[in-house]
Amino acid sequence: MTDDPLEAKMVNLGVVGAGTMGAGVADLAARSGHTVVLVDVDADALTRAVASIRKECRMSRLLTGVAVDADQVLGRITVADDLAALKASDLVVENVPERWPLKLQVYEALDRLCAPDTVFVANTSAFPITRIGAATSRPDRVIGVHFMNPAPLKSAAELIPGRRTSAETVAQVRAFLDSLGTRGIDVRDACGFVSNRVLMLTVNEAAFVVHDGVADAETVDDVFRSCFGHPMGPLETADLIGLDTVLYSLEVLLEHFGDPKFRPCPLLRALTDAGYHGRKTGQGFHRYDSQGHVHRAGGAPGGETA
Amino acid sequence: MTTGDLRSDLRAFILDRFPQADFRDDENIFELGFINSLFSVELVMFVEATLGVEVPNDDLTLENFESITSILALVARLRGVEPAMR
Numbered sequence: 001m002t003d004d005p006l007e008a009k010m011v012n013l014g015v016v017g018a019g020t021m022g023a024g025v026a027d028l029a030a031r032s033g034h035t036v037v038l039v040d041v042d043a044d045a046l047t048r049a050v051a052s053i054r055k056e057c058r059m060s061r062l063l064t065g066v067a068v069d070a071d072q073v074l075g076r077i078t079v080a081d082d083l084a085a086l087k088a089s090d091l092v093v094e095n096v097p098e099r100w101p102l103k104l105q106v107y108e109a110l111d112r113l114c115a116p117d118t119v120f121v122a123n124t125s126a127f128p129i130t131r132i133g134a135a136t137s138r139p140d141r142v143i144g145v146h147f148m149n150p151a152p153l154k155s156a157a158e159l160i161p162g163r164r165t166s167a168e169t170v171a172q173v174r175a176f177l178d179s180l181g182t183r184g185i186d187v188r189d190a191c192g193f194v195s196n197r198v199l200m201l202t203v204n205e206a207a208f209v210v211h212d213g214v215a216d217a218e219t220v221d222d223v224f225r226s227c228f229g230h231p232m233g234p235l236e237t238a239d240l241i242g243l244d245t246v247l248y249s250l251e252v253l254l255e256h257f258g259d260p261k262f263r264p265c266p267l268l269r270a271l272t273d274a275g276y277h278g279r280k281t282g283q284g285f286h287r288y289d290s291q292g293h294v295h296r297a298g299g300a301p302g303g304e305t306a
Numbered sequence: 307m308t309t310g311d312l313r314s315d316l317r318a319f320i321l322d323r324f325p326q327a328d329f330r331d332d333e334n335i336f337e338l339g340f341i342n343s344l345f346s347v348e349l350v351m352f353v354e355a356t357l358g359v360e361v362p363n364d365d366l367t368l369e370n371f372e373s374i375t376s377i378l379a380l381v382a383r384l385r386g387v388e389p390a391m392r
Contacts, residue, residue, distance in 0.1 A: 061366050062346045070363075231342060294323065 024151030159184030
């Protein structure tokens with residue numbers, strides 16, 4: 001580590017999972033000069049991730065005023081379909097779907113493949129970091145960072161040490177976040193942390209409002225946009241996150257706290273079962289065309305096509 | 307597609323997303339107060355999909371997409387140099 005806080009230490013970063021979050025983290029890290037290996041078992045997911053990173057880089061000047069060279073960024077990213085490609089990583093950010101058996105499988109493999117001093121960063125929105133740490137032989141080197149979507153445009157993330165995470169790991173990961181221009185906001189380890197524990201309940205209750213016929217999805221979002229001045233309503237936010245992810249997160253919160261207030265709304269389950277996962281599938285509470293333009297839900301609850 | 311078609315398509319596209327918008331062609335839509343810069347990405351995608359061209363990276367600026375007039379000017383310029391484009 002360097003003494004000069006301005007001289008960021010470049011790391012060999014491993015990113016597991018090339019979905020929306022994994023692609024965003026790989027993009028952000030590569031923009032900041034780090035070398036990235038992005039791993040996913042699904043080759044199509046890797047192809048989509050590369051296309052999405054290219055698009056995000058192209059649009060950077062519009063959104064941030066700073067131009068980003070997509071070729072340079074992608075030049076720092078290698079893709080692979082095998083976790084063995086992460087052997088030389090200093091730090092691995094895990095972004096696999098929020099299913100415990102899957103997480104467990106990935107952490108056991110990483111623990112076996114990576115050097116003993118490699119730090120594992122769980123980019124989870126729900127699972128307690130202590131529980132993840134305990135699944136490895138290095139709980140002192142396991143920490144949570146809950147990145148927000150889209151990662152390259154968000155200035156902060158929740159930083160969550162588990163019970164056994166060492167102070168050195170916290171310092172190392174905080175320095176890494178600083179190098180990305182992402183401020184780590186310290187939060188204690190608990191299921192859902194702050195952001196998701198509160199947000200998922202809000203989204204779920206908004207879904208219940210639609211389910212009960214109190215208001216349609218557009219009206220619910222209109223109340224939050226127009227009355228509270230939020231840039232997006234809770235159901236648009238749910239569509240952006242992905243309704244499958246929202247459902248899994250609620251299930252994890254329900255299981256962990258055993259509190260029925262987290263029971264998922266049946267409408268959320270029905271939309272997920274129907275394959276209406278939100279923006280990424282073209283339909284959720286609202287409908288989206290192939291360019292991702294929103295066509296807000298009109299009359300029918302849940303954005304069902306009339 | 308004529309310039310007139312594109313002008314009305316652009317207006318329809320913006321109004322579909324922001325039905326409350328009331329603006330002149332030369333007015334900066336991002337200064338209306340309720341359209342944030344994220345929408346500029348949707349405008350770029352719309353223009354590229356409608357015209358079947360890729361806007362060169364150097365032209366991906368907020369100024370080029372801030373009004374219907376500026377988008378039409380960009381498109382006219384791109385059409386002028388079309389043979390050089392991919």
